[in-house]
Amino acid sequence: xxxxxxxxxxxxxxxxxxxxxxxxxxxxxxxxxxxxxxxxxxxxxxxxxxxxxxxxxxxxxxxxxxxxxxxxxxxxxxxxxxxxxxxxxxxxxxxxxxxxxxxxxxxxxxxxxxxxxxxxxxxxxxxxxxxxxxxxxxxxxxxxxxxxxxxxxxxxxxxxxxxxxxxxxxxxxxxxxxxxxxxxxxxxxxxxxxxxxxxxxxxxxxxxxxxxxxxxxxxxxxxxxxxxxxxxxxxxxxxxxxxxxxxxxxxxxxxxxxxxxxxxxxxxxxxxxxxxxxxxxxxxxxxxxxxxxxxxxxxxxxxxxxxxxxxxxxxxxxxxxxxxxx
Amino acid sequence: xxxxxxxxxxxxxxxxxxxxxxxxxxxxxxxxxxxxxxxxxxxxxxxxxxxxxxxxxxxxxxxxxxxxxxxxxxxxxxxxxxxxxxxxxxxxxxxxxxxxxxxxxxxxxxxxxxxxxxxxxxxxxxxxxxxxxxxxxxxxxxxxxxxxxxxxxxxxxxxxxxxxxxxxxxxxxxxxxxxxxxxxxxxxxxxxxxxxxxxxxxxxxxxxxxxxxxxxxxxxxxxxxxxxxxxxxxxxxxxxxxxxxxxxxxxxxxxxxxxxxxxxxxxxxxxxxxxxxxxxxxxxxxxxxxxxxxxxxxxxxxxxxxxxxxxxxxxxxxxxxx
Numbered sequence: 001x002x003x004x005x006x007x008x009x010x011x012x013x014x015x016x017x018x019x020x021x022x023x024x025x026x027x028x029x030x031x032x033x034x035x036x037x038x039x040x041x042x043x044x045x046x047x048x049x050x051x052x053x054x055x056x057x058x059x060x061x062x063x064x065x066x067x068x069x070x071x072x073x074x075x076x077x078x079x080x081x082x083x084x085x086x087x088x089x090x091x092x093x094x095x096x097x098x099x100x101x102x103x104x105x106x107x108x109x110x111x112x113x114x115x116x117x118x119x120x121x122x123x124x125x126x127x128x129x130x131x132x133x134x135x136x137x138x139x140x141x142x143x144x145x146x147x148x149x150x151x152x153x154x155x156x157x158x159x160x161x162x163x164x165x166x167x168x169x170x171x172x173x174x175x176x177x178x179x180x181x182x183x184x185x186x187x188x189x190x191x192x193x194x195x196x197x198x199x200x201x202x203x204x205x206x207x208x209x210x211x212x213x214x215x216x217x218x219x220x221x222x223x224x225x226x227x228x229x230x231x232x233x234x235x236x237x238x239x240x241x242x243x244x245x246x247x248x249x250x251x252x253x254x255x256x257x258x259x260x261x262x263x264x265x266x267x268x269x270x271x272x273x274x275x276x277x278x279x280x281x282x283x284x285x286x287x288x289x290x291x292x293x294x295x296x297x298x299x300x301x302x303x304x305x306x307x308x309x310x311x312x313x314x315x316x317x318x319x320x321x322x323x324x325x326x
Numbered sequence: 327x328x329x330x331x332x333x334x335x336x337x338x339x340x341x342x343x344x345x346x347x348x349x350x351x352x353x354x355x356x357x358x359x360x361x362x363x364x365x366x367x368x369x370x371x372x373x374x375x376x377x378x379x380x381x382x383x384x385x386x387x388x389x390x391x392x393x394x395x396x397x398x399x400x401x402x403x404x405x406x407x408x409x410x411x412x413x414x415x416x417x418x419x420x421x422x423x424x425x426x427x428x429x430x431x432x433x434x435x436x437x438x439x440x441x442x443x444x445x446x447x448x449x450x451x452x453x454x455x456x457x458x459x460x461x462x463x464x465x466x467x468x469x470x471x472x473x474x475x476x477x478x479x480x481x482x483x484x485x486x487x488x489x490x491x492x493x494x495x496x497x498x499x500x501x502x503x504x505x506x507x508x509x510x511x512x513x514x515x516x517x518x519x520x521x522x523x524x525x526x527x528x529x530x531x532x533x534x535x536x537x538x539x540x541x542x543x544x545x546x547x548x549x550x551x552x553x554x555x556x557x558x559x560x561x562x563x564x565x566x567x568x569x570x571x572x573x574x575x576x577x578x579x580x581x582x583x584x585x586x587x588x589x590x591x592x593x594x595x596x597x598x599x600x601x602x603x604x605x606x607x608x609x610x611x612x613x614x615x616x617x618x619x620x621x622x623x624x625x626x627x628x629x630x631x632x633x634x635x636x637x638x639x640x641x642x643x644x645x646x647x648x
Contacts, residue, residue, distance in 0.1 A: 102366070
């Protein structure tokens with residue numbers, strides 16, 4: 001009896017040969033300078049995103065790729081995202097993969113303000129420049145870990161307050177409103193909620209319900225449907241992102257309350273723009289999503305070249321309504 | 327002599343095909359990306375797999391008895407919440423908190439097994455229910471918030487300085503080895519295989535099948551509890567959503583590893599190689615910067631291809647036997 005079938009022996013031999021080949025070629029590679037410099041001395045920047053199935057992050061990634069295409073001589077870019085916004089483990093793995101890849105800088109939109117700190121600390125220890133975009137890492141834990149990671153991004157609280165103020169113009173004292181929160185652990189979710197609350201307090205509106213829909217459209221739809229049943233007098237819904245605003249708008253329509261319940265969102269994704277034109281959504285905030293990653297990449301490149309200080313940088317947020325849309 | 331060789335072939339030949347698939351993947355990625363073939367990549371892959379690896383071990387036992395456990399991901403989340411309560415809020419050391427997490431997981435597993443056996447309902451449905459229940463408990467236990475634990479758990483999943491791989495990976499490898507020995511070298515393991523192949527025949531031959539069927543779910547639950555420590559150590563935090571979707575990755579890894587969903591046939595080592603194949607694929611695709619749709623397409627195709635190769639080889643193998 002032979003140990004293997006002839007076909008399997010051949011397959012195995014091929015694999016062994018291939019493995020040996022790869023091993024040899026990798027031995028040659030080891031003479032080259034290792035991490036630190038990419039091909040041709042160009043720095044390599046890794047953009048680690050949240051879910052690329054979310055249009056907001058897709059726009060951000062596309063903006064970054066367009067920027068890289070224009071400046072292809074200055075740096076190279078790898079873009080990676082996670083499948084599901086709550087899959088923290090996958091994002092940690094992505095950062096590790098980028099460390100293994102030996103990139104020079106990591107620009108990250110963390111899916112959680114706390115859970116990513118540990119792996120980013122390891123990245124910094126490897127000499128990688130880390131820049132935080134979109135969702136700010138927890139200040140307390142950064143301090144506890146003796147870590148400085150610059151945050152380049154918008155002031156979400158201010159932005160949400162601006163959107164809330166635009167809604168407040170349509171509200172009367174004592175009107176009932178509800179807030180759809182993002183993932184409650186995320187700093188930007190907390191900030192947007194706080195901004196909405198600031199504006200509603202100022203307007204004298206009553207916040208009857210605050211519920212999380214985890215940034216997701218379908219969840220927002222279910223949560224809103226339930227809210228409309230429990231609070232039939234509801235006058236407005238403040239959604240912490242446009243995906244949830246879309247879900248809320250669908251639920252309001254299904255309940256036959258279109259026009260009675262005003263909706264505002266945040267992010268200015270294209271689907272929401274058409275809803276604003278139709279008057280189904282009142283307002284949203286544009287934090288120039290396509291530029292957010294670019295701002296982060298610019299900051300990282302400046303730090304790499306020794307020009308920039310690793311300090312926080314605030315980026316603009318603008319109000320979008322029917323009037324401001326072209 | 328010939329029969330001994332056949333014995334070797336039927337037991338380990340199976341895994342060789344899988345190792346071939348794994349090497350092929352490594353070779354392909356090494357050719358595409360000039361930085362893939364490096365220590366740091368392999369360390370990274372190793373440190374990524376511990377939670378999935380131990381869950382796949384438990385899942386293999388369950389699937390060999392022709393059952394399924396869809397709750398392991400949520401049970402991992404629930405056991406993680408226990409770690410959050412004991413280590414985060416209580417300030418307990420890991421050594422004291424870990425048994426609590428493992429017990430919490432084992433308890434969920436026992437309920438899965440007991441309900442399945444006692445009421446003769448499909449484990450698919452029972453564990454689907456447990457998937458929701460355990461996730462609910464995970465949210466309750468964590469107050470739906472990420473809890474930062476920090477250094478007391480971080481060491482477990484972080485690379486050992488100068489070595490590159492983590493303690494978690496070493497422990498996971500030990501679990502795989504122990505699992506394989508239990509499956510192939512103990513009476514319990516034989517009973518598990520026999521029950522999966524033909525439960526009625528097992529009963530007629532005097533095996534008490536119920537305790538064994540419950541035991542495999544307890545093993546799966548307890549290992550999900552251990553997996554919770556591995557998963558939390560990578561985040562240095564307890565995440566209420568930890569493990570979501572992990573059950574499907576585990577099932578994929580187990581099936582890639584040559585374990586039959588019909589029961590009666592399987593290998594723990596195979597499942598582990600299945601886990602490595604999936605992790606290598608994920609890492610490789612991320613390193614070459616493949617877009618999300620491409621990642622999903624390739625991952626799906628490789629899972630099915632690996633199973634086809636395995637089935638084809640198993641067919642050839644059968645013809646070889648006298």
